[in-house]
Amino acid sequence: MKTIFLVALTLIVQVALGWPESPGWLSAILLPMVFVVGPPLLLEERRWPHFALALGLAWDLVLEPVVGPGAIAWSAGAVAVSAVVPLVADRSPRAWLAFGALGAAIMIVVRNLALVPLGLAADLTWGYLLLSVLLTSLWCGLVGWVIALDLPARWRSHRARTLR
Amino acid sequence: MTDRRILVLRTVLLWILLEFLAAAQVHTPGGEPVLLSWARGAVSPVLWAGEAIGSLVRDLVSGISDSSRLVVTNRELQLELETAKTLHRIMTEDMAAQFELNSLAVMVPNLTSTAVPARTIFRDLTRGRMIVLVAVDRRISADTPAVANGGVIGRVIRSEGRRSWIELITHPVAAVAIQTPDGRVQGLAVGCDTRELEIQFIPRQAQLLRGSELVTSGADGIYPPGLPVGRVTAVRESANAFLEVRAEPAVTLATTRVVLLLDGWMSGVHSGNTAR
Numbered sequence: 001m002k003t004i005f006l007v008a009l010t011l012i013v014q015v016a017l018g019w020p021e022s023p024g025w026l027s028a029i030l031l032p033m034v035f036v037v038g039p040p041l042l043l044e045e046r047r048w049p050h051f052a053l054a055l056g057l058a059w060d061l062v063l064e065p066v067v068g069p070g071a072i073a074w075s076a077g078a079v080a081v082s083a084v085v086p087l088v089a090d091r092s093p094r095a096w097l098a099f100g101a102l103g104a105a106i107m108i109v110v111r112n113l114a115l116v117p118l119g120l121a122a123d124l125t126w127g128y129l130l131l132s133v134l135l136t137s138l139w140c141g142l143v144g145w146v147i148a149l150d151l152p153a154r155w156r157s158h159r160a161r162t163l164r
Numbered sequence: 165m166t167d168r169r170i171l172v173l174r175t176v177l178l179w180i181l182l183e184f185l186a187a188a189q190v191h192t193p194g195g196e197p198v199l200l201s202w203a204r205g206a207v208s209p210v211l212w213a214g215e216a217i218g219s220l221v222r223d224l225v226s227g228i229s230d231s232s233r234l235v236v237t238n239r240e241l242q243l244e245l246e247t248a249k250t251l252h253r254i255m256t257e258d259m260a261a262q263f264e265l266n267s268l269a270v271m272v273p274n275l276t277s278t279a280v281p282a283r284t285i286f287r288d289l290t291r292g293r294m295i296v297l298v299a300v301d302r303r304i305s306a307d308t309p310a311v312a313n314g315g316v317i318g319r320v321i322r323s324e325g326r327r328s329w330i331e332l333i334t335h336p337v338a339a340v341a342i343q344t345p346d347g348r349v350q351g352l353a354v355g356c357d358t359r360e361l362e363i364q365f366i367p368r369q370a371q372l373l374r375g376s377e378l379v380t381s382g383a384d385g386i387y388p389p390g391l392p393v394g395r396v397t398a399v400r401e402s403a404n405a406f407l408e409v410r411a412e413p414a415v416t417l418a419t420t421r422v423v424l425l426l427d428g429w430m431s432g433v434h435s436g437n438t439a440r
Contacts, residue, residue: 049171049172049175050175053175053178066186066189066190067182067185067186067189068182068183068185068186068187068189069182069183069186071178071182072179072182072183075175075178075179076179079172079175083168114179114182114183114186117183117187117198117202118186118187118190118198119190119192119198120190
């Protein structure tokens with residue numbers, strides 16, 4: 001339930017990032033990528049591609065003109081990340097950053113490929129691809145850093161010290 | 165198959181379904197769903213192939229039908245060609261017979277009006293027999309002389325309808341009274357072989373040489389005088405009072421096509437004598 005709430009919140013923020021008054025580069029950040037990168041890094045469950053599929057359907061419903069390509073793209077990113085994560089022992093924020101970049105690149109490319117047969121593909125530029133990959137990886141790295149900080153544990157120890 | 169591969173396979177299948185789902189939502193500029201255009205694009209090669217195969221089968225059937233018609237036509241043409249060849253052979257034969265008949269007419273200058281031309285329809289040189297077919301239904305008298313291009317060939321021994329049986333001069337019992345053209349030597353030509361005549365009763369002192377021509381003398385009362393009979397091929401002395409003489413017939417019996425039956429020549433002679 002918490003995950004669904006977080007996903008919904010992320011999508012709402014994603015829509016907000018694309019607000020016409022906001023800077024154009026903000027919409028290049030793929031906020032839900034943390035739900036693709038996080039589970040393989042934190043858990044052993046291997047069903048995350050299906051979760052990413054549901055995430056993509058939600059993405060399509062909210063942000064895309066047709067339902068389908070987004071689901072394909074997000075699940076493709078999840079498959080790629082979940083295939084590479086077991087090969088790497090690192091679970092630090094750097095891993096979040098790297099896998100976020102990988103997932104973002106694959107998601108963007110596959111989404112365009114899925115739109116080509118439908119005649120809806122927009123021109124994908126290297127600039128937009130690099131910008132989106134960079135910003136998304138930074139976003140994932142930030143989330144990984146925050147998780148690595150383990151703020152609840154720090155808060156509990158701080159409370160314990162002050163109560164003493 | 166590992167769980168990961170199964171997972172990837174399922175995911176790929178889901179991707180395909182999702183792509184179809186997206187294609188069902190998007191429309192072409194013509195207003196047709198993209199999915200429908202995909203389906204048409206996927207089916208059109210099959211339809212094209214079916215149409216091509218149908219066309220091929222139709223052409224094949226048409227080709228076989230045309231070929232069979234050509235075979236039938238070819239057979240009919242071959243038949244017509246064979247018929248034409250046969251007609252040509254018959255006409256050639258008739259023409260040769262006509263030439264032979266013309267030669268015969270020249271050979272027998274005093275041809276009587278009762279002489280009958282006839283075509284050879286059967287010949288057996290071993291037995292000395294020949295069957296001829298006359299052009300008109302007329303009974304030919306027995307002992308009527310038969311001449312061909314070159315000379316005498318025999319006499320009629322039987323006549324029935326348009327057919328007449330001829331005993332050739334080479335028949336063992338046939339005999340023709342002969343003489344040399346100048347009439348100095350006279351004898352009797354008797355059949356002895358398929359291709360030879362034996363000339364009997366030629367005196368020892370007779371001047372008869374190899375190559376001498378022999379003609380009918382008319383002494384037998386059957387053949388008119390002066391018709392060629394043969395040519396001497398061998399003259400030998402013998403133990404008796406006569407020479408042993410052999411001659412070959414003047415007519416090539418094996419290739420004779422047309423004969424002339426001198427029916428009534430004797431009556432013509434008699435009427436001539438009576439008139440005189």
